[in-house]
Structures are given as structure tokens and as C-alpha cells.
Amino acid sequence: MKIASLQRRSIRGLKPYDPGLLADYRFKLDANENGFDVTKAARKKLLREMAKINFNRYPDPGTLDIRKALAKKNGVRVENVVIGNGSDELIHYIIQAFTDEGDRVVFPSPTFEMYKILAMANSAVPVASELDGRFDIDVKDILEKARGAKIIFFAYPNNPTGNCFTQRKMEAVIKKAKCLVVVDEAYFEFSKKTFINLLTRHKNLIILRTFSKAYSMASARLGCLFAGREVTDVINKIRLPYNVNALSQACARVMLKENTEAAVKTILGEKEIMYGLLKDVYPVVKSDANFLLIKVNDGARAKKYFEKNGISVRLFKDGILKDFLRLTIGRPEENRAALKILQRGV
Amino acid sequence: MKIASLQRRSIRGLKPYDPGLLADYRFKLDANENGFDVTKAARKKLLREMAKINFNRYPDPGTLDIRKALAKKNGVRVENVVIGNGSDELIHYIIQAFTDEGDRVVFPSPTFEMYKILAMANSAVPVASELDGRFDIDVKDILEKARGAKIIFFAYPNNPTGNCFTQRKMEAVIKKAKCLVVVDEAYFEFSKKTFINLLTRHKNLIILRTFSKAYSMASARLGCLFAGREVTDVINKIRLPYNVNALSQACARVMLKENTEAAVKTILGEKEIMYGLLKDVYPVVKSDANFLLIKVNDGARAKKYFEKNGISVRLFKDGILKDFLRLTIGRPEENRAALKILQRGV
Numbered sequence: 001m002k003i004a005s006l007q008r009r010s011i012r013g014l015k016p017y018d019p020g021l022l023a024d025y026r027f028k029l030d031a032n033e034n035g036f037d038v039t040k041a042a043r044k045k046l047l048r049e050m051a052k053i054n055f056n057r058y059p060d061p062g063t064l065d066i067r068k069a070l071a072k073k074n075g076v077r078v079e080n081v082v083i084g085n086g087s088d089e090l091i092h093y094i095i096q097a098f099t100d101e102g103d104r105v106v107f108p109s110p111t112f113e114m115y116k117i118l119a120m121a122n123s124a125v126p127v128a129s130e131l132d133g134r135f136d137i138d139v140k141d142i143l144e145k146a147r148g149a150k151i152i153f154f155a156y157p158n159n160p161t162g163n164c165f166t167q168r169k170m171e172a173v174i175k176k177a178k179c180l181v182v183v184d185e186a187y188f189e190f191s192k193k194t195f196i197n198l199l200t201r202h203k204n205l206i207i208l209r210t211f212s213k214a215y216s217m218a219s220a221r222l223g224c225l226f227a228g229r230e231v232t233d234v235i236n237k238i239r240l241p242y243n244v245n246a247l248s249q250a251c252a253r254v255m256l257k258e259n260t261e262a263a264v265k266t267i268l269g270e271k272e273i274m275y276g277l278l279k280d281v282y283p284v285v286k287s288d289a290n291f292l293l294i295k296v297n298d299g300a301r302a303k304k305y306f307e308k309n310g311i312s313v314r315l316f317k318d319g320i321l322k323d324f325l326r327l328t329i330g331r332p333e334e335n336r337a338a339l340k341i342l343q344r345g346v
Numbered sequence: 347m348k349i350a351s352l353q354r355r356s357i358r359g360l361k362p363y364d365p366g367l368l369a370d371y372r373f374k375l376d377a378n379e380n381g382f383d384v385t386k387a388a389r390k391k392l393l394r395e396m397a398k399i400n401f402n403r404y405p406d407p408g409t410l411d412i413r414k415a416l417a418k419k420n421g422v423r424v425e426n427v428v429i430g431n432g433s434d435e436l437i438h439y440i441i442q443a444f445t446d447e448g449d450r451v452v453f454p455s456p457t458f459e460m461y462k463i464l465a466m467a468n469s470a471v472p473v474a475s476e477l478d479g480r481f482d483i484d485v486k487d488i489l490e491k492a493r494g495a496k497i498i499f500f501a502y503p504n505n506p507t508g509n510c511f512t513q514r515k516m517e518a519v520i521k522k523a524k525c526l527v528v529v530d531e532a533y534f535e536f537s538k539k540t541f542i543n544l545l546t547r548h549k550n551l552i553i554l555r556t557f558s559k560a561y562s563m564a565s566a567r568l569g570c571l572f573a574g575r576e577v578t579d580v581i582n583k584i585r586l587p588y589n590v591n592a593l594s595q596a597c598a599r600v601m602l603k604e605n606t607e608a609a610v611k612t613i614l615g616e617k618e619i620m621y622g623l624l625k626d627v628y629p630v631v632k633s634d635a636n637f638l639l640i641k642v643n644d645g646a647r648a649k650k651y652f653e654k655n656g657i658s659v660r661l662f663k664d665g666i667l668k669d670f671l672r673l674t675i676g677r678p679e680e681n682r683a684a685l686k687i688l689q690r691g692v
Contacts (some may be wrong), residue, residue, distance in 0.1 A: 031404055055565045245431070
């Protein structure tokens with residue numbers, strides 16, 4: 001028996017996802033994490049909360065404390081919130097819940113790779129709509145491609161380009177699309193731009209948020225989904241009953257009471273400095289997130305320089321993003337180290 | 347637009363999984379957790395390990411430390427191990443990776459409900475093979491139903507019946523089946539029976555284990571999959587890259603060095619006492635796990651009694667399991683409280 005021949009048809013061409021991490025590094029600027037870890041005070045609270053856990057007991061399957069806090073904070077109802085084992089899991093759930101084999105899933109390109117990978121992993125058909133020269137969306141093309149499709153995904157701000165698409169273009173898609181529209185606002189705390197206020201009017205709208213970026217909680221894998229009850233009811237049918245472990249739930253409870261504004265402000269300030277210093281040397285996208293997309297002269301050489309200096313960055317090798325480097329804006333000393341290499345010319 | 351009409355066809359009849367938990371209870375004997383929490387010494391180590399975490403960083407996507415330790419402990423190679431966000435996630439991955447719409451997934455009935463639910467959630471077709479009068483498997487029926495199927499699932503010991511199926515019957519299925527055979531050994535530390543030694547000879551065999559039972563780590567959601575490289579390579583294609591968070595990884599690292607034998611021994615002793623006292627009063631299945639399946643006289647009345655006394659148990663309402671009650675063997679005082687009710691006659 002050939003095991004490979006038993007596998008799902010749509011994943012035969014897939015390779016395991018490679019986050020492309022450098023094994024040994026001083027500075028990690030490759031995954032758009034918050035360079036600032038939680039404060040000492042928050043760390044204490046996190047450990048105190050975890051000390052209370054009954055390790056032998058299953059976690060709350062309803063993640064009720066977190067959903068209540070998030071509902072209150074965002075002006076929605078508890079039943080409008082679903083918590084995931086990271087946004088990855090929520091993206092997967094959306095596709096799993098709302099597509100049958102061959103159904104189309106539309107997204108701009110380039111964007112966050114998981115929309116395509118998870119569409120394929122669920123036997124849906126990924127359909128890309130190319131961004132224009134300013135990395136903005138083409139509403140007409142998206143709506144055409146979405147005819148008969150089940151889901152449109154947007155990362156907003158977009159990853160890896162870093163920009164927010166034009167607001168009225170987004171609204172046009174949300175209003176006109178006859179399918180689900182997912183707006184993945186992973187970097188919302190940096191962009192301050194959101195479509196969550198459109199939830200009540202548009203039952204097909206889904207907003208995603210995460211604790212992995214501004215909240216400094218990438219370790220805990222916590223994603224949040226906001227949508228109308230009709231959507232969350234379907235997601236909850238296929239959600240694994242205990243998908244969010246008790247330790248991560250404790251982390252979310254603590255962090256929802258913390259103020260992340262200080263770190264966010266520093267990062268945004270650092271981003272402006274970096275952008276100002278780099279924009280005359282390289283093509284750099286004006287970013288609404290905590291990272292910059294930079295077109296270097298020679299990607300392979302740039303990667304070597306960064307690696308030699310122990311700095312892990314994300315370098316794209318193929319297609320329209322060839323020789324583009326995505327640099328997370330980290331702590332000042334990390335940014336200075338990256339800047340030093342970039343100002344040398346790579 | 348009707349959101350419900352967009353959903354996957356195979357989940358239209360599904361309801362969100364209800365773990366059937368009692369909201370307010372003194373004693374929790376409903377989910378086969380280990381009634382003994384981790385020792386004080388282990389708790390200290392757990393918290394010390396978690397204090398070291400960089401909360402702002404993504405977890406190790408390869409869960410390498412844990413896989414290495416598990417590989418060593420079980421005499422397999424690192425590439426034969428996959429860690430999941432609970433066994434639920436691993437069951438889901440197996441079905442997602444190896445079935446297309448309409449492919450059949452076979453399992454004995456009654457058994458752990460997630461095999462059926464997750465088959466449906468992935469558009470596979472669940473096929474049940476009824477257990478015989480002794481809750482043992484019917485090899486001929488299973489092999490017939492598995493012809494052209496993709497996967498056979500066994501819980502071993504079976505849940506909720508508690509017994510291990512006859513070993514040579516299991517081996518017959520593993521040898522003759524032309525599809526994947528998954529043996530879910532969630533209660534292995536209680537039964538001490540395993541098929542992991544057959545892994546090298548049978549590329550279609552998958553063994554599942556968990557930290558949720560004997561290891562007292564239900565809170566952390568940690569499942570383990572052991573299989574040949576051909577299987578794990580396919581699973582890793584669709585595994586979410588950061589599916590196991592850093593806190594749970596820290597828990598696994600600590601607990602793999604702990605000895606769980608003392609609690610297991612106490613529970614097994616308690617089980618023998620309970621079985622001895624109950625078997626002349628009710629039909630009780632001889633159990634290889636940490637729970638007993640008991641046929642009461644009136645399920646609804648029994649449930650009421652247990653609830654009144656603040657004891658959460660799992661009561662089955664339908665089909666062949668009507669009026670069967672699954673009682674986790676917990677700490678001595680918990681078991682005594684349950685016994686008191688059962689000896690009254692319910």
C-alpha cells in the first residue's frame with residue numbers, strides 16, 4: 001500500500017509550510033512579533049494566573065471569560081466572538097465550515113500565504129486577484145472572481161506589503177460581494193483602522209484579530225473572530241470543543257486588562273524613522289503595520305549579510321516579490337542593526 | 347444572502363459538540379481526567395519553566411524538544427512523532443489529510459464520538475461497525491466496511507465502554523486492512539497495552555497518545571501521534587505551523603520527566619474496589635481504562651441524583667447506550683461519593 005496515494009488530492013502538491021526561520025540569531029525580525037515582551041508587572045500577573053490552573057482539568061470549552069471581555073471591549077455580543085488557537089486556526093475553520101470541494105476562495109496577491117495554503121488543504125480552489133502598482137485592490141476584478149465563490153480574504157493592513165487598501169474600495173467589496181468577506185486585522189493596533197463597525201449591517205462580514213502582534217502573545221496562540229451569530233453558529237459546529245488550552249486562556253484574561261499602547265507607540269515612532277531613512281535608498285512601501293517591505297538590489301546577497309550579522313528577516317524569492325525583504329520593526333537596537341546593513345547597500 | 351446556505355453540505359445536520367458538563371459541581375467525574383492534579387514539585391517546575399518563556403515570540407513550530415523526548419521514550423525516530431493541540435486536532439488532521447469528499451471512515455460503535463463528528467466535518471462518510479455483545483469488534487464486518495475506505499479508527503481501550511478489544515482481532519485488522527488504521531491509546535498508561543511495536547512493520551498504522559489522562563495535563567491540550575515517515579510527512583503538510591503553543595510545550599517538557607505511576611496505581615486500585623462493589627448491583631463493563639461504564643435502571647433519575655449531590659458524570663441517552671453512565675474513577679473521596687449514590691440503587 002502506497003501511503004502517498006491515500007492522501008487528499010488537493011494536497012498532493014503541497015509542501016509542509018516553512019516559516020523560514022533562521023536557526024541561530026541575535027535579532028528576530030522575521031515574523032512581525034512585538035519586539036517588546038510583556039512588562040515585568042504583566043509577567044507577574046501571567047504567572048500568578050497560571051499558578052491557579054487545575055492542570056488536570058480540561059479548559060473551558062466556551063472560553064467564556066475572554067469572549068465576554070472582548071465583546072465588551074468591541075461593542076458586540078458574546079455570541080459574536082469565537083476564540084481560536086491562533087488566527088491560523090480561525091482561517092482554517094472559516095474555510096472548512098463554508099466550502100465544499102471545488103468552491104472558490106478569493107484573496108488579493110501578494111498576501112498572507114495561509115489563505116491559499118488552507119484553501120488547498122480543504123479542497124477549495126484558491127483564486128488570486130493581483131494588486132495594482134500601488135499594492136491596492138482591484139474591486140472589479142475581485143468581485144468578478146468572487147462570483148459564485150464562498151469567501152474573500154483580506155489582510156488589512158496587508159501582509160507582507162504593509163499597507164491598508166483604500167477604505168472605500170474595501171467597503172464596496174463588503175457591500176457588493178455575495179459571499180463571506182473576511183477582514184484579517186492582525187495589525188489593527190498599529191493601523192487603528194477597522195471594519196468592525198460594519199458587522200451589524202453586513203452578516204457576511206468576519207473580522208479577525210490576534211494577540212500575537214501588539215499584545216506580545218505570539219507564544220500563546222490566541223486569535224479572535226468577530227461575526228454575526230449566523231456565522232459563529234456554523235463555525236462552532238466544527239470548532240474542536242477544547243481548541244484553546246487553559247494556559248493561553250489565562251494569558252488572554254490577563255492581557256486584556258493590560259495597556260499595550262506604550263510599546264505600540266515606540267514601534268510606530270521607530271517605523272517612521274526607519275521609513276524616513278530608507279525611502280530614498282530603496283523602494284519601500286508606506287506601512288500601516290509593524291513592518292516594512294523593502295525592495296533590495298540583490299535578495300540573496302542581502303539575506304547573506306543579514307544572516308552573517310545574526311538578524312533573521314523574511315526574504316521573498318519568487319514572482320512579484322522577488323528581492324523584497326520584509327523587516328519587522330523591533331526594538332530600537334534591533335532596528336539600528338538592520339539599518340546598518342541596509343544603509344551599506346544590499 | 348442566507349449564511350446557512352453557504353455552509354459545507356456535510357455539516358448542515360451537525361450541532362456544536364456539547365461536552366455535557368455540569369455547570370456547578372463538587373466532583374468532576376465526567377471527562378476521564380486524572381483526578382489527581384500534578385504534584386507540588388511538578389507544579390513548581392511547570393511554573394519555573396513558564397517563567398522562562400518569551401511571551402512575545404512564536405513557539406517552536408517543530409515542537410522539537412518534545413518530539414525528541416517522546417521518540418527516545420518510545421523507541422521511534424523524531425520524524426515518526428507529531429504533536430497536536432490535543433488528540434482531537436490529530437484526529438482531525440488524519441481525516442483532513444487522507445480523505446476526499448465521500449471517502450469512508452470506519453470505526454466500531456459505540457466509541458469516542460469525535461471520529462464520527464470530525465469525519466462529517468471533513469465531508470468524509472462515517473461508517474459504524476457495531477460491537478458484539480461483549481463490546482468486542484467484529485473483524486469480518488470491519489474489514490468488509492473498510493474495503494475502499496481510507497481510515498479505520500479504534501479507541502484502545504475503547505471509550506466509553508472501557509474495555510480493550512481482543513488483541514489478535516486488532517492485529518488481524520491492522521494486518522489485513524488496505525487503509526490507515528488508527529489506534530487511539532489515550533488510556534494506555536492505565537491499560538499498559540499498546541500496538542506501538544507494530545509501527546515499523548505496518549506503514550498504515552498510526553498510534554495516538556495524550557497528556558490529558560494519566561499525565562494530568564488536560565488543561566494544556568497535548569496529543570501525540572506516532573506513525574511511519576510516509577504518514578507524518580503528509581500530516582505535516584496540513585498541520586498549522588504553530589499548532590502547539592509555547593506554554594503547553596513547556597508543560598510537556600516538564601511532565602515527560604515526571605513519574606505518573608503513583609497516581610495511576612491509586613486509580614487502578616480504586617477502580618478494582620469500585621468494580622467489585624458495583625458488579626453485583628449493575629451490569630458493569632470490566633475496564634482497562636480509568637472509568638467504568640455502568641448500566642443503571644433509570645438514566646434520567648440517576649442523573650438527577652448525581653446532579654443533586656454535585657457530581658458531574660456522563661450519562662448516555664440514546665441507542666444501545668441508553669441508561670448507561672460513564673463514571674471516571676477519581677480520587678478516593680470522589681469515588682466514595684459516587685458509590686454512595688449508586689449503592690442506593692438508581
